[in-house]
Amino acid sequence: MSGPLEAAGAGDAGEVGEAGRAGRRDFAFRTADFRRVQALIHAHAGIAIADTKEEMVYSRLSRRLRATNLPSFEAYLRHLEAPGNEAEWEHFTNALTTNLTSFFREAHHFPILAAHLRSLARERPLRVWTCAASTGEEPYSIAMALAEAFDTLSPPVRILATDIDTKVLAVAQAGVYEDKRVAELPAAQVRRFFQRGSGAHAGKVRVKPELAALVRFKPLNLLADDWLGLQPFDAIFCRNVMIYFDKPTQYAVLTKLARLLEGDGLFFAGHSESLLFASDLLRLRSHTVYERAPAGAARPTRGAPRAAAAPARMAA
Numbered sequence: 001m002s003g004p005l006e007a008a009g010a011g012d013a014g015e016v017g018e019a020g021r022a023g024r025r026d027f028a029f030r031t032a033d034f035r036r037v038q039a040l041i042h043a044h045a046g047i048a049i050a051d052t053k054e055e056m057v058y059s060r061l062s063r064r065l066r067a068t069n070l071p072s073f074e075a076y077l078r079h080l081e082a083p084g085n086e087a088e089w090e091h092f093t094n095a096l097t098t099n100l101t102s103f104f105r106e107a108h109h110f111p112i113l114a115a116h117l118r119s120l121a122r123e124r125p126l127r128v129w130t131c132a133a134s135t136g137e138e139p140y141s142i143a144m145a146l147a148e149a150f151d152t153l154s155p156p157v158r159i160l161a162t163d164i165d166t167k168v169l170a171v172a173q174a175g176v177y178e179d180k181r182v183a184e185l186p187a188a189q190v191r192r193f194f195q196r197g198s199g200a201h202a203g204k205v206r207v208k209p210e211l212a213a214l215v216r217f218k219p220l221n222l223l224a225d226d227w228l229g230l231q232p233f234d235a236i237f238c239r240n241v242m243i244y245f246d247k248p249t250q251y252a253v254l255t256k257l258a259r260l261l262e263g264d265g266l267f268f269a270g271h272s273e274s275l276l277f278a279s280d281l282l283r284l285r286s287h288t289v290y291e292r293a294p295a296g297a298a299r300p301t302r303g304a305p306r307a308a309a310a311p312a313r314m315a316a
Protein backbone atom coordinates (compact mmCIF):
# COMPACT_ATOMS: atom_id res chain seq x y z
CA MET A 1 0.00 0.00 0.00
CA SER A 2 1.33 3.41 -0.81
CA GLY A 3 0.39 7.02 -0.57
CA PRO A 4 -0.30 9.26 2.30
CA LEU A 5 -1.35 8.14 5.67
CA GLU A 6 -4.86 6.76 5.30
CA ALA A 7 -4.55 4.78 8.48
CA ALA A 8 -3.34 7.64 10.65
CA GLY A 9 -5.26 7.65 13.86
CA ALA A 10 -7.01 4.41 12.91
CA GLY A 11 -6.65 3.23 16.46
CA ASP A 12 -7.40 6.49 18.15
CA ALA A 13 -10.32 8.14 16.47
CA GLY A 14 -11.25 9.50 19.88
CA GLU A 15 -8.17 11.68 19.87
CA VAL A 16 -9.76 14.38 17.77
CA GLY A 17 -10.42 16.95 20.47
CA GLU A 18 -13.76 18.60 21.09
CA ALA A 19 -12.30 22.00 20.30
CA GLY A 20 -11.04 20.72 16.95
CA ARG A 21 -14.31 19.02 16.05
CA ALA A 22 -16.38 22.05 16.85
CA GLY A 23 -13.96 24.38 15.11
CA ARG A 24 -13.06 26.04 18.43
CA ARG A 25 -9.34 26.10 18.85
CA ASP A 26 -7.13 27.25 21.67
CA PHE A 27 -4.18 27.93 19.36
CA ALA A 28 -3.75 29.51 15.96
CA PHE A 29 -3.15 26.72 13.43
CA ARG A 30 -2.84 27.87 9.84
CA THR A 31 -2.75 25.65 6.77
CA ALA A 32 0.87 26.74 6.38
CA ASP A 33 1.61 25.34 9.86
CA PHE A 34 -0.06 22.05 8.95
CA ARG A 35 1.99 21.84 5.74
CA ARG A 36 5.16 22.49 7.75
CA VAL A 37 4.29 19.68 10.17
CA GLN A 38 3.66 17.34 7.22
CA ALA A 39 7.04 18.22 5.71
CA LEU A 40 8.97 17.95 8.98
CA ILE A 41 7.61 14.57 10.08
CA HIS A 42 8.04 13.19 6.57
CA ALA A 43 11.67 14.28 6.43
CA HIS A 44 12.40 13.07 9.93
CA ALA A 45 10.43 9.81 10.25
CA GLY A 46 9.15 9.06 6.75
CA ILE A 47 5.57 9.43 7.96
CA ALA A 48 3.31 10.78 5.21
CA ILE A 49 0.36 12.54 6.81
CA ALA A 50 -2.66 12.86 4.53
CA ASP A 51 -4.15 16.29 3.87
CA THR A 52 -7.35 15.13 5.60
CA LYS A 53 -5.57 14.74 8.97
CA GLU A 54 -5.37 18.40 9.95
CA GLU A 55 -7.63 17.97 13.00
CA MET A 56 -5.69 14.93 14.17
CA VAL A 57 -2.43 16.89 13.96
CA TYR A 58 -3.98 19.84 15.79
CA SER A 59 -5.27 17.59 18.54
CA ARG A 60 -2.03 15.72 19.05
CA LEU A 61 0.34 18.68 18.88
CA SER A 62 -1.74 21.18 20.85
CA ARG A 63 -0.69 19.18 23.94
CA ARG A 64 2.90 20.07 23.13
CA LEU A 65 1.98 23.74 22.85
CA ARG A 66 0.42 23.56 26.32
CA ALA A 67 3.46 21.71 27.69
CA THR A 68 5.90 24.23 26.21
CA ASN A 69 3.68 27.21 26.99
CA LEU A 70 3.89 28.50 23.43
CA PRO A 71 1.01 30.61 22.08
CA SER A 72 0.69 29.37 18.48
CA PHE A 73 1.76 26.61 16.12
CA GLU A 74 3.97 29.08 14.34
CA ALA A 75 5.85 29.75 17.59
CA TYR A 76 5.97 26.05 18.41
CA LEU A 77 7.45 25.12 15.02
CA ARG A 78 10.00 27.92 15.32
CA HIS A 79 10.96 26.51 18.73
CA LEU A 80 11.15 22.97 17.32
CA GLU A 81 13.41 24.00 14.47
CA ALA A 82 15.75 26.10 16.56
CA PRO A 83 19.15 24.45 17.06
CA GLY A 84 19.55 22.09 20.00
CA ASN A 85 15.93 21.05 20.45
CA GLU A 86 16.42 17.28 20.20
CA ALA A 87 14.16 16.67 23.20
CA GLU A 88 11.26 18.48 21.53
CA TRP A 89 11.87 16.50 18.33
CA GLU A 90 11.35 13.38 20.38
CA HIS A 91 8.02 14.69 21.76
CA PHE A 92 6.96 15.91 18.30
CA THR A 93 7.65 12.50 16.77
CA ASN A 94 6.03 10.58 19.62
CA ALA A 95 2.92 12.73 19.23
CA LEU A 96 2.57 11.95 15.52
CA THR A 97 3.11 8.19 15.45
CA THR A 98 0.19 5.77 15.49
CA ASN A 99 0.88 2.80 17.72
CA LEU A 100 -2.06 0.44 17.35
CA THR A 101 -0.99 -3.15 18.10
CA SER A 102 -2.09 -6.28 19.95
CA PHE A 103 -0.82 -9.64 21.15
CA PHE A 104 -0.64 -12.23 18.36
CA ARG A 105 -1.85 -9.74 15.78
CA GLU A 106 -1.90 -11.46 12.36
CA ALA A 107 -1.66 -14.77 14.14
CA HIS A 108 -0.72 -16.88 11.12
CA HIS A 109 2.82 -15.44 11.24
CA PHE A 110 3.77 -17.02 14.55
CA PRO A 111 3.63 -20.74 13.65
CA ILE A 112 5.49 -19.95 10.42
CA LEU A 113 8.21 -18.16 12.39
CA ALA A 114 8.45 -20.95 14.96
CA ALA A 115 8.66 -23.76 12.38
CA HIS A 116 11.26 -21.82 10.39
CA LEU A 117 13.51 -21.05 13.35
CA ARG A 118 13.31 -24.63 14.58
CA SER A 119 14.47 -25.82 11.16
CA LEU A 120 17.63 -23.69 11.26
CA ALA A 121 20.82 -25.24 12.57
CA ARG A 122 22.78 -22.33 14.02
CA GLU A 123 25.73 -22.39 16.37
CA ARG A 124 24.66 -19.03 17.75
CA PRO A 125 21.35 -17.90 19.28
CA LEU A 126 18.67 -17.21 16.69
CA ARG A 127 18.13 -13.53 16.00
CA VAL A 128 14.75 -11.86 15.44
CA TRP A 129 14.19 -8.15 14.91
CA THR A 130 10.87 -6.38 15.27
CA CYS A 131 11.55 -2.93 13.88
CA ALA A 132 8.26 -1.14 14.72
CA ALA A 133 7.59 -2.78 18.06
CA SER A 134 5.23 -0.15 19.50
CA THR A 135 4.13 -1.00 23.07
CA GLY A 136 5.71 -4.47 22.98
CA GLU A 137 2.86 -6.85 22.23
CA GLU A 138 4.58 -7.95 19.01
CA PRO A 139 8.01 -8.86 20.46
CA TYR A 140 6.44 -10.55 23.49
CA SER A 141 4.17 -12.57 21.17
CA ILE A 142 7.27 -13.67 19.28
CA ALA A 143 8.93 -14.61 22.57
CA MET A 144 5.85 -16.61 23.68
CA ALA A 145 5.57 -18.41 20.33
CA LEU A 146 9.24 -19.39 20.48
CA ALA A 147 9.12 -20.42 24.13
CA GLU A 148 6.24 -22.72 23.20
CA ALA A 149 7.96 -24.04 20.07
CA PHE A 150 11.19 -24.83 21.94
CA ASP A 151 9.23 -25.86 25.05
CA THR A 152 11.32 -23.75 27.40
CA LEU A 153 11.18 -20.25 28.84
CA SER A 154 14.78 -19.88 27.64
CA PRO A 155 14.70 -20.71 23.92
CA PRO A 156 17.96 -20.06 22.02
CA VAL A 157 16.61 -16.77 20.71
CA ARG A 158 17.45 -13.07 21.05
CA ILE A 159 14.75 -10.59 20.04
CA LEU A 160 15.62 -6.98 19.25
CA ALA A 161 12.60 -4.68 19.50
CA THR A 162 12.96 -1.14 18.15
CA ASP A 163 10.68 1.79 17.42
CA ILE A 164 11.15 5.48 16.77
CA ASP A 165 8.67 6.34 19.53
CA THR A 166 10.43 6.44 22.90
CA LYS A 167 7.17 6.70 24.84
CA VAL A 168 5.79 3.40 23.54
CA LEU A 169 9.17 1.75 24.03
CA ALA A 170 9.04 2.67 27.72
CA VAL A 171 5.65 0.93 27.97
CA ALA A 172 7.07 -2.07 26.12
CA GLN A 173 10.08 -2.27 28.41
CA ALA A 174 7.88 -2.14 31.53
CA GLY A 175 5.88 -5.11 30.17
CA VAL A 176 2.78 -4.21 32.19
CA TYR A 177 -0.62 -4.33 30.47
CA GLU A 178 -4.29 -3.97 31.35
CA ASP A 179 -5.59 -7.50 31.66
CA LYS A 180 -8.12 -6.89 28.90
CA ARG A 181 -5.14 -6.79 26.50
CA VAL A 182 -4.59 -10.51 27.13
CA ALA A 183 -8.28 -11.47 27.41
CA GLU A 184 -8.26 -13.18 24.01
CA LEU A 185 -5.23 -15.36 24.80
CA PRO A 186 -5.72 -18.94 26.07
CA ALA A 187 -5.81 -18.97 29.89
CA ALA A 188 -2.89 -21.44 30.04
CA GLN A 189 -0.76 -19.09 27.93
CA VAL A 190 -1.52 -16.16 30.22
CA ARG A 191 -0.67 -18.28 33.28
CA ARG A 192 2.59 -19.42 31.75
CA PHE A 193 3.89 -16.05 30.58
CA PHE A 194 2.32 -13.37 32.78
CA GLN A 195 2.03 -12.53 36.46
CA ARG A 196 -1.33 -11.15 37.58
CA GLY A 197 -1.18 -7.96 39.60
CA SER A 198 -2.85 -7.53 42.97
CA GLY A 199 -3.46 -4.61 45.30
CA ALA A 200 -2.49 -1.41 43.52
CA HIS A 201 -1.78 -3.50 40.39
CA ALA A 202 -5.12 -5.33 40.29
CA GLY A 203 -6.50 -5.55 36.75
CA LYS A 204 -3.00 -5.64 35.26
CA VAL A 205 -0.62 -8.33 34.09
CA ARG A 206 3.17 -8.23 33.87
CA VAL A 207 5.32 -10.22 31.45
CA LYS A 208 7.33 -12.79 33.41
CA PRO A 209 11.01 -11.85 33.78
CA GLU A 210 12.22 -14.99 31.94
CA LEU A 211 10.20 -13.99 28.88
CA ALA A 212 11.20 -10.33 29.15
CA ALA A 213 14.86 -11.41 29.26
CA LEU A 214 14.58 -12.62 25.65
CA VAL A 215 13.79 -9.12 24.39
CA ARG A 216 16.05 -6.07 24.16
CA PHE A 217 14.44 -2.68 23.46
CA LYS A 218 16.16 0.18 21.67
CA PRO A 219 15.00 3.37 19.94
CA LEU A 220 15.68 3.27 16.21
CA ASN A 221 14.45 5.47 13.39
CA LEU A 222 14.05 3.38 10.24
CA LEU A 223 15.02 6.48 8.28
CA ALA A 224 18.28 7.09 10.15
CA ASP A 225 21.42 7.04 8.05
CA ASP A 226 23.00 4.16 9.88
CA TRP A 227 21.83 1.37 12.10
CA LEU A 228 25.11 0.81 13.84
CA GLY A 229 26.07 -2.58 15.12
CA LEU A 230 23.19 -4.62 13.74
CA GLN A 231 24.06 -8.14 12.63
CA PRO A 232 21.94 -10.07 10.11
CA PHE A 233 18.71 -11.52 11.48
CA ASP A 234 17.05 -14.89 10.97
CA ALA A 235 13.68 -13.15 10.89
CA ILE A 236 12.54 -9.54 10.63
CA PHE A 237 9.07 -8.36 11.60
CA CYS A 238 8.29 -5.08 9.86
CA ARG A 239 4.53 -4.99 10.21
CA ASN A 240 2.10 -2.12 9.87
CA VAL A 241 4.69 0.62 9.62
CA MET A 242 5.25 0.73 5.84
CA ILE A 243 1.64 1.93 5.50
CA TYR A 244 2.77 5.24 6.99
CA PHE A 245 5.52 5.71 4.39
CA ASP A 246 5.27 6.69 0.75
CA LYS A 247 6.62 4.28 -1.87
CA PRO A 248 10.11 5.82 -2.31
CA THR A 249 10.60 5.76 1.47
CA GLN A 250 9.34 2.18 1.65
CA TYR A 251 11.83 1.14 -1.00
CA ALA A 252 14.73 2.93 0.69
CA VAL A 253 13.92 1.31 4.06
CA LEU A 254 13.35 -2.14 2.52
CA THR A 255 16.73 -1.94 0.79
CA LYS A 256 18.43 -1.57 4.17
CA LEU A 257 16.23 -4.18 5.88
CA ALA A 258 16.79 -6.79 3.15
CA ARG A 259 20.56 -6.43 3.62
CA LEU A 260 20.08 -7.31 7.29
CA LEU A 261 18.18 -10.52 6.57
CA GLU A 262 20.15 -13.76 6.54
CA GLY A 263 20.12 -15.57 3.19
CA ASP A 264 17.65 -18.07 4.61
CA GLY A 265 15.80 -15.57 6.82
CA LEU A 266 12.11 -14.64 6.73
CA PHE A 267 10.58 -11.17 6.48
CA PHE A 268 7.10 -10.61 7.90
CA ALA A 269 4.96 -7.72 6.59
CA GLY A 270 1.60 -6.36 7.70
CA HIS A 271 -1.63 -7.71 6.18
CA SER A 272 -2.19 -4.66 3.96
CA GLU A 273 1.44 -4.14 2.96
CA SER A 274 2.26 -5.66 -0.42
CA LEU A 275 5.99 -5.58 -1.12
CA LEU A 276 5.71 -6.91 -4.67
CA PHE A 277 6.98 -3.57 -5.98
CA ALA A 278 10.33 -4.44 -4.34
CA SER A 279 10.65 -7.92 -5.86
CA ASP A 280 14.35 -7.31 -6.52
CA LEU A 281 14.79 -7.22 -2.72
CA LEU A 282 12.21 -9.61 -1.31
CA ARG A 283 10.29 -12.51 -2.83
CA LEU A 284 6.84 -13.55 -1.63
CA ARG A 285 6.92 -16.94 0.06
CA SER A 286 3.41 -17.17 1.53
CA HIS A 287 0.72 -14.71 2.59
CA THR A 288 2.66 -11.56 3.74
CA VAL A 289 5.79 -13.62 4.41
CA TYR A 290 8.84 -12.86 2.29
CA GLU A 291 12.40 -14.13 1.80
CA ARG A 292 15.48 -12.55 0.22
CA ALA A 293 15.17 -12.28 -3.56
CA PRO A 294 17.84 -14.21 -5.48
CA ALA A 295 20.78 -12.08 -6.64
CA GLY A 296 19.96 -10.35 -9.89
CA ALA A 297 16.19 -10.56 -9.41
CA ALA A 298 14.42 -7.96 -11.48
CA ARG A 299 12.55 -5.00 -10.12
CA PRO A 300 9.19 -4.32 -11.76
CA THR A 301 9.65 -1.46 -14.18
CA ARG A 302 6.18 0.07 -13.89
CA GLY A 303 5.94 2.44 -10.96
CA ALA A 304 9.36 1.51 -9.56
CA PRO A 305 10.18 4.33 -7.17
CA ARG A 306 13.42 6.19 -6.86
CA ALA A 307 15.15 5.77 -3.51
CA ALA A 308 14.21 8.60 -1.17
CA ALA A 309 16.86 10.99 0.04
CA ALA A 310 15.54 11.06 3.56
CA PRO A 311 17.30 13.20 6.12
CA ALA A 312 17.30 11.82 9.64
CA ARG A 313 17.27 14.38 12.41
CA MET A 314 17.28 12.13 15.41
CA ALA A 315 19.96 9.49 15.68
CA ALA A 316 18.72 5.93 16.13
Ligand SMILES: C[S@@+](CC[C@H](N)C(=O)[O-])C[C@H]1O[C@@H](n2cnc3c(N)ncnc32)[C@H](O)[C@@H]1O
Nearest residue numbers: 045097100101132134164165221222239240241
Ligand atom coordinates in the same frame (compact mmCIF):
# COMPACT_ATOMS: atom_id res chain seq x y z
C1 LIG B 1 0.79 0.69 13.94
S1 LIG B 1 2.26 0.43 14.86
C2 LIG B 1 2.64 -1.26 14.42
C3 LIG B 1 3.03 -2.07 15.62
C4 LIG B 1 3.31 -3.55 15.33
N1 LIG B 1 4.39 -3.70 14.39
C5 LIG B 1 2.07 -4.25 14.86
O1 LIG B 1 1.98 -4.57 13.66
O2 LIG B 1 1.18 -4.49 15.67
C6 LIG B 1 3.47 1.37 13.89
C7 LIG B 1 4.71 1.69 14.67
O3 LIG B 1 5.69 2.18 13.74
C8 LIG B 1 6.47 3.14 14.44
N2 LIG B 1 7.18 4.00 13.45
C9 LIG B 1 6.67 4.96 12.64
N3 LIG B 1 7.66 5.54 11.93
C10 LIG B 1 8.80 4.92 12.28
C11 LIG B 1 10.17 5.08 11.89
N4 LIG B 1 10.56 6.01 10.99
N5 LIG B 1 11.11 4.28 12.46
C12 LIG B 1 10.73 3.35 13.38
N6 LIG B 1 9.46 3.15 13.80
C13 LIG B 1 8.50 3.93 13.24
C14 LIG B 1 5.45 3.89 15.27
O4 LIG B 1 6.05 4.58 16.35
C15 LIG B 1 4.51 2.77 15.72
O5 LIG B 1 4.81 2.32 17.01
